[in-house]
Amino acid sequence: MKFWRTPLDVDKLKIPRGELHIIKERCKGCGFCVEYCPKGVLQLAAEFNSKGYHPPEAVKPEECVNCDLCEMLCPDFAIYCVRVEEGEKEVTQ
Amino acid sequence: MSVQTKQLEERVHPMEKLLRMDRIPHIWCPTCGLGTTITALAAAIDQMKLDYDNIAVVSGIGCTGRVAGYMKVDSFHTTHGRSIPFAVGLSIAKPKTKVIVFSGDGDLISIGGNHFIHTARRNMDITVICVNNFIYAMTGGQVAPTTPLTAKSATSPYGCYEHPFNLPLLAASSGASYVARWTALHIRRLTTALKEAISKKGFSFVEVIAPCSTLYARLNKLGSGLDLMKFYHDNSEIKHGADLKDVDIEFQSKITVGKFVDIEKPTYLECLNANNKRVFGDKYQPYGG
Ligand code: SF4
Ligand code: SF4
Numbered sequence: 493m494k495f496w497r498t499p500l501d502v503d504k505l506k507i508p509r510g511e512l513h514i515i516k517e518r519c520k521g522c523g524f525c526v527e528y529c530p531k532g533v534l535q536l537a538a539e540f541n542s543k544g545y546h547p548p549e550a551v552k553p554e555e556c557v558n559c560d561l562c563e564m565l566c567p568d569f570a571i572y573c574v575r576v577e578e579g580e581k582e583v584t585q
Numbered sequence: 586m587s588v589q590t591k592q593l594e595e596r597v598h599p600m601e602k603l604l605r606m607d608r609i610p611h612i613w614c615p616t617c618g619l620g621t622t623i624t625a626l627a628a629a630i631d632q633m634k635l636d637y638d639n640i641a642v643v644s645g646i647g648c649t650g651r652v653a654g655y656m657k658v659d660s661f662h663t664t665h666g667r668s669i670p671f672a673v674g675l676s677i678a679k680p681k682t683k684v685i686v687f688s689g690d691g692d693l694i695s696i697g698g699n700h701f702i703h704t705a706r707r708n709m710d711i712t713v714i715c716v717n718n719f720i721y722a723m724t725g726g727q728v729a730p731t732t733p734l735t736a737k738s739a740t741s742p743y744g745c746y747e748h749p750f751n752l753p754l755l756a757a758s759s760g761a762s763y764v765a766r767w768t769a770l771h772i773r774r775l776t777t778a779l780k781e782a783i784s785k786k787g788f789s790f791v792e793v794i795a796p797c798s799t800l801y802a803r804l805n806k807l808g809s810g811l812d813l814m815k816f817y818h819d820n821s822e823i824k825h826g827a828d829l830k831d832v833d834i835e836f837q838s839k840i841t842v843g844k845f846v847d848i849e850k851p852t853y854l855e856c857l858n859a860n861n862k863r864v865f866g867d868k869y870q871p872y873g874g
């Protein structure tokens with residue numbers, strides 16, 4: 493993790509981890525999550541869903557910090573993130 | 586069944602408890618900003634831990650008018666422009682209910698414009714969320730009272746030549762207690778503003794600038810809703826308490842956002858009770874629902 497300014501309690505900080513859930517069939521391929529994920533976790537997949545859109549896929553799932561921005565920006569309730577404790581992390585699609 | 590699919594089935598999207606899932610997927614176009622604004626409202630209700638039985642969402646006609654049909658709380662889809670009068674009746678009959686009007690610029694400000702200013706004047710205890718996409722979307726992209734000068738619409742193919750409303754100024758000068766404006770991209774600040782507006786006693790107004798990809802963006806060759814989101818990112822200026830005369834929106838130029846008004850003043854029912862108390866003394870039983 494890169495900091496703008498190293499926090500004084502950096503040794504005590506725990507970076508949150510998120511587990512992404514993508515409900516592919518609900519996606520309309522707007523790309524809001526891909527564009528605004530601060531960690532560049534997502535990209536639009538090459539595959540299509542049954543409506544003919546490209547849903548997002550996690551290319552760097554281990555980078556997700558559970559900020560929930562993708563979940564909040566998604567207009568179709570198609571992605572959400574759940575906080576996990578270290579070690580339990582996985583990505584479901 | 587793999588572990589992964591099992592996990593997905595066990596967990597549901599956190600917003601589902603507030604949505605009528607039998608109606609999802611919603612009808613809004615790809616890259617339309619309306620879905621994002623409904624997420625902000627659901628997140629605000631969720632974070633405020635409100636009792637779902639004490640919330641009512643009222644919408645009028647239009648793309649934004651569909652919101653009442655998607656929220657899983659008491660909701661009503663009124664005729665064109667009449668969401669505020671319905672909400673006012675509801676709020677007087679059930680003063681403890683949080684009444685939220687969620688509708689579009691065409692519905693609230695044009696057809697329902699008179700209701701809007703008089704409800705703000707009376708400081709009715711309701712929250713009005715106006716999604717402004719600068720156009721009448723559902724009816725085919727006609728010019729709205731919010732269409733910026735020179736912007737094209739289906740009925741202004743050579744550009745709009747009417748001055749648009751400045752909605753925060755209109756609300757504040759009509760008497761609103763809370764006025765804020767955010768874009769669909771400022772999702773966290775918008776959620777906070779919605780929480781403040783819902784808890785505010787009196788008339789609160791939140792304008793949400795949101796992309797209409799299919800009509801406004803297409804007729805003006807602005808790309809997709811994602812391009813408009815990027816435009817908001819680059820051109821929004823946060824100015825809390827800004828002088829409302831300066832927050833006009835011009836075609837594709839800077840958008841001033843922020844919390845503009847947050848004041849305390851007696852609501853309609855408080856004024857009614859105070860006046861009757863003054864005239865009738867102890868004979869009057871204050872009305873509280
Ligand atoms: S929760 Fe935040 S970091 Fe994780 S994928 Fe979504 S936007 Fe990216
Ligand atoms: S017409 Fe415009 S406002 Fe209506 S759903 Fe489509 S993009 Fe959204």
